[in-house]
Amino acid sequence: xxxxxxxxxxxxxxxxxxxxxxxxxxxxxxxxxxxxxxxxxxxxxxxxxxxxxxxxxxxxxxxxxxxxxxxxx
Numbered sequence: 001x002x003x004x005x006x007x008x009x010x011x012x013x014x015x016x017x018x019x020x021x022x023x024x025x026x027x028x029x030x031x032x033x034x035x036x037x038x039x040x041x042x043x044x045x046x047x048x049x050x051x052x053x054x055x056x057x058x059x060x061x062x063x064x065x066x067x068x069x070x071x072x073x
Contacts, residue, residue, distance in 0.1 A: 001063055004072025005033045007052060009065055025056040030069065034058065 001007060009029045012018040022029050031054035039049040039062075048063045 001033055001036065001048075001050060001066065001068055002072060003033050003036055005068055006070040006072075007031060007033060007050070007061075007066040008069050009052075009061055010067070021056070021059055022054070027054055027056045029054065031055070031059075 007030070009022065009031075011029070012020055012023055018024075021027070031052035033050050034053050035051035037049055039047045049060055050063060050066060051058060051060050052066070
């Protein structure tokens with residue numbers, strides 16, 4: 001995933017009781033990637049953190065938490 005790509009984060013299991021950023025504000029979970037950077041996490045090589053602009057604001061997600069909807073040109 002690259003800057004400008006359109007992505008969607010997965011629905012939370014048990015969303016009716018969830019208090020995450022997306023569920024609390026009833027987000028559609030679709031956003032545009034604003035920034036991409038490698039993030040060092042212990043015992044996890046090559047984690048890439050994306051800053052994404054969603055309908056409810058900016059949030060950081062890892063690439064494994066997002067699904068590519070449309071690639072930018």
